[in-house]
Amino acid sequence: MICKTLMLAAALAVASAPALAAGPEDAMNKAGCMACHSKDKKLVGPSFKDIAAKYKGQDVTAKLMEKVRKGGSGSFGPIPMAPNGPDKISDADLKAAVESILKS
Numbered sequence: 001m002i003c004k005t006l007m008l009a010a011a012l013a014v015a016s017a018p019a020l021a022a023g024p025e026d027a028m029n030k031a032g033c034m035a036c037h038s039k040d041k042k043l044v045g046p047s048f049k050d051i052a053a054k055y056k057g058q059d060v061t062a063k064l065m066e067k068v069r070k071g072g073s074g075s076f077g078p079i080p081m082a083p084n085g086p087d088k089i090s091d092a093d094l095k096a097a098v099e100s101i102l103k104s
Helices: 002-016 024-031 048-054 061-070 091-102
Strands: none
Touching (some): 048 091, 061 091
């Protein structure tokens, strides 16, 4: 009986936990990043390849996460990026996405 209760409690905890994306690319697709960015060519915003080149060798994960959260313009031109809150992409998924972009 205790085993069944524990299994039920574990199942409910998993079912009620927020779902993480399967991977950084999946998270970026779900968050809408790919509407303005692509891996290797400029769309509305810079390509991931251009972002990685600009910040190569720098420890900027936290800085870029903040930039995604707050939005802004000027780093890659005058077109602003809208803020992207945790309701669009979780902190864990955002961190994985930024780290993936920086490896492009």
